[in-house]
Amino acid sequence: MMPPLIYSSDQNKYFAEELASFIGTTSCDVRQMTQHCHLYLSDSGLSFFHPEARSTKKFKIDFNSGTTRWRINRADHEKLIKKALGKHEAPLNILDCTAGMLQDTLLFLSLGHKVTAVEQSKILFCLLNDAINRSNDQEIFKALTLINANALSYKAKAEKFDVIYFDPMYPVSKKNALNSGQLDYITKILATESIDNDPIKDFEVLSSMPIKKMVIKRPIKAEPFSKKINYQVLGKTTRFDVYI
Numbered sequence: 061m062m063p064p065l066i067y068s069s070d071q072n073k074y075f076a077e078e079l080a081s082f083i084g085t086t087s088c089d090v091r092q093m094t095q096h097c098h099l100y101l102s103d104s105g106l107s108f109f110h111p112e113a114r115s116t117k118k119f120k121i122d123f124n125s126g127t128t129r130w131r132i133n134r135a136d137h138e139k140l141i142k143k144a145l146g147k148h149e150a151p152l153n154i155l156d157c158t159a160g161m162l163q164d165t166l167l168f169l170s171l172g173h174k175v176t177a178v179e180q181s182k183i184l185f186c187l188l189n190d191a192i193n194r195s196n197d198q199e200i201f202k203a204l205t206l207i208n209a210n211a212l213s214y215k216a217k218a219e220k221f222d223v224i225y226f227d228p229m230y231p232v233s234k235k236n237a238l239n240s241g242q243l244d245y246i247t248k249i250l251a252t253e254s255i256d257n258d259p260i261k262d263f264e265v266l267s268s269m270p271i272k273k274m275v276i277k278r279p280i281k282a283e284p285f286s287k288k289i290n291y292q293v294l295g296k297t298t299r300f301d302v303y304i
């Protein structure tokens with residue numbers, strides 16, 4: 061069942077009702093605040109709370125502070141991503157099938173590419189839209205189209221993209237579970253929405269699309285999804301498997 065959306069004041073009531081209707085839940089005012097799982101809309105934006113999350117803070121995406129870390133991760137990651145995308149004369153049209161926190165999409169955008177990013181979770185999609193609206197840098201998002209859907213539904217449109225990017229959830233290991241409170245929250249959001257992916261099956265559908273190039277982000281030691289891999293770009297903990 062979807063968690064309720066609680067709004068902080070009457071000023072947020074109308075927007076809270078709109079969001080709640082999109083997500084498929086109910087909205088209520090702050091007098092009905094609960095310690096159970098909920099979404100919270102206040103003047104400072106939209107957040108998600110889960111009582112069993114490792115972090116006691118509500119989860120909110122913020123592109124203005126360091127919390128999304130994309131700028132910090134940028135230098136190392138940028139080299140690898142550039143290599144994985146390969147040589148190209150004009151900016152690329154990229155389909156990011158796994159928007160998540162938009163960290164990789166932001167790298168693509170900062171390299172001058174055009175991105176359609178697809179996120180299946182309605183809650184995460186609303187948190188992302190809220191963070192984009194609050195971002196001090198609106199310029200970077202001009203080349204982004206953010207969509208709430210399962211990326212597999214893009215089968216018919218795959219041909220118009222130069223690159224398809226796929227970064228499925230890593231299998232939960234003790235190490236990565238402890239490292240990232242954000243990943244923990246994404247896992248909680250997907251469980252709340254009863255979304256359960258099978259990355260291998262998703263890969264099979266995506267690779268059957270009429271694609272020019274597919275880049276898959278994997279943990280460094282994970283098995284590739286297919287032996288038909290063309291090349292790999294290796295980082296310290298992550299690698300990119302490239303299929304052409």
Ligand SMILES: C[S@@+](CC[C@H](N)C(=O)[O-])C[C@H]1O[C@@H](n2cnc3c(N)ncnc32)[C@H](O)[C@@H]1O
Nearest residue numbers: 158160161162163164179180210211227228229
């Ligand atoms: C590991 S996270 C991606 C992180 C992202 N690359 C980033 O840089 O922030 C995986 C995300 O992809 C989404 N996802 C997984 N499979 C999907 C699919 N088939 N269609 C749409 N979204 C999907 C999940 O809901 C989750 O938010």
